[in-house]
Amino acid sequence: xxxLVNNGSKIGAISLYLFALLLFVMPINIGVLVPSLYLWALVxxxxxxxxxxxxxxxxxxxxxxxxxxxxxxxxxxxxxGSLRDELSDLETKLSLLIIPLVFPxxxxxxxxxxxxxxxxxxxxxxxxLFFCYGFAIYRSLSFNGGELxxxxxxxxxxxxxxGANLSVLLHPSYFSLYLNVCFLVLFALRKEFxxxxxxxxxxxxxxxxxxxxxxxxxxxxxxxxxxLLVVSLSIxxxxxxxxxxxxxxxxxxxxxxxxxxxxxxxxxxRSIHNNTSQEIETGFLNRMSLKYYLxxxxxxxxxxxxxxxxxxxxxTTMRIYIWKGSLSLIENNIWVGIGPNSIRQALTNFYEKExxxxxxxxxxxxxxxxxxxxxxxxxxxxxxLILLIAVSILYAFKQKNWFFIGxxxxxxxxxxxxxxxxxxxxxxxFSVFFSFFLSYFGxxxxxxxxxxxxx
Numbered sequence: 001x002x003x004l005v006n007n008g009s010k011i012g013a014i015s016l017y018l019f020a021l022l023l024f025v026m027p028i029n030i031g032v033l034v035p036s037l038y039l040w041a042l043v044x045x046x047x048x049x050x051x052x053x054x055x056x057x058x059x060x061x062x063x064x065x066x067x068x069x070x071x072x073x074x075x076x077x078x079x080x081g082s083l084r085d086e087l088s089d090l091e092t093k094l095s096l097l098i099i100p101l102v103f104p105x106x107x108x109x110x111x112x113x114x115x116x117x118x119x120x121x122x123x124x125x126x127x128x129l130f131f132c133y134g135f136a137i138y139r140s141l142s143f144n145g146g147e148l149x150x151x152x153x154x155x156x157x158x159x160x161x162x163g164a165n166l167s168v169l170l171h172p173s174y175f176s177l178y179l180n181v182c183f184l185v186l187f188a189l190r191k192e193f194x195x196x197x198x199x200x201x202x203x204x205x206x207x208x209x210x211x212x213x214x215x216x217x218x219x220x221x222x223x224x225x226x227x228l229l230v231v232s233l234s235i236x237x238x239x240x241x242x243x244x245x246x247x248x249x250x251x252x253x254x255x256x257x258x259x260x261x262x263x264x265x266x267x268x269x270r271s272i273h274n275n276t277s278q279e280i281e282t283g284f285l286n287r288m289s290l291k292y293y294l295x296x297x298x299x300x301x302x303x304x305x306x307x308x309x310x311x312x313x314x315x316t317t318m319r320i321y322i323w324k325g326s327l328s329l330i331e332n333n334i335w336v337g338i339g340p341n342s343i344r345q346a347l348t349n350f351y352e353k354e355x356x357x358x359x360x361x362x363x364x365x366x367x368x369x370x371x372x373x374x375x376x377x378x379x380x381x382x383x384x385l386i387l388l389i390a391v392s393i394l395y396a397f398k399q400k401n402w403f404f405i406g407x408x409x410x411x412x413x414x415x416x417x418x419x420x421x422x423x424x425x426x427x428x429x430f431s432v433f434f435s436f437f438l439s440y441f442g443x444x445x446x447x448x449x450x451x452x453x454x455x
Contacts, residue, residue: 027121
């Protein structure tokens, strides 16, 4: 299943194999991902001179939207800041410029191997998980009195097999995002996996492995994305495909998940506001209520009296405080922002002023890509980010590109709770999947048109 098709072009094949390597290492090692990405880009650029198949027709204009977003950061640094000060941020975001411009959407070799490339990404995630579990087992083993003891508990409420302690390769939010992309791929390619008993067994093992791992990663946003994916698939099966049994089975699965989730979210009672005697239970399900968030947003006193982190600390509440601080800074810098590299220090000053101890010590960012963009490069950057998302969604629905629709939906949700473009894991995966999934059906249309013209 993982054997890539080669049409005889050596330079084209090298580009393809490097892209496959890029997808494989994405969940495994950021240190390998970055050089792999630039090596792939260099070889692909060279291949255009040899194969002479670079095209600006079709979807290239859409592919260039992330590149324009990057150029807005460059323009802001040149005209309203210091290019030298913003150089590290621009370096982090460089994949937004390179990958969409370089990606060979018109190359038949990529079209013929598109499903195998996705399967390689799934394999990379499985390898990453096996490493994480193996490392967790290694850390759980110790010698006590000459005897080998297995003890995975770090403390009364923590374990090597839970949360960030398990996700040693990636931030849990991004790892859970990758796993949800894997679920999307496994569902889309299910017919290929059902071809033989061996493939079906592997498919089931991967489903179970990814699902259990998603719960153990303890990323609420990852679980929320998973539930959204399951609901979408159930609606598709029940109403569009008229497969009542599958739709009911998936809905039953959702109900079982909702029964399990409260046991993975901590339950805690804490005061939201000094002038409020009401205490709100901050378990997972209650944090999804609109009333809970409106109560926090209405609070005037942002002081957090306890030092973080502890197992019972409510990170959702902390994000609310961070967002309110970000909004207060945006009010005074709405048009051109304060510069991406100045955000952490400006927010740290706010945290120190309001007594938010852990946020100040950790120099936390906005934890919201929309706020991060607006505070960093101003309202125009935020509007363009929204435009990028809106145009992409319209194109995806027009082409019935379900891969791209799912990908955009996943990242929209992630953008509300993470500054995804501040991390290589977020920016590289967005650039790669934006180009690949947008091209997924664009490749088919281009190749079909090319074949028809030859005939």
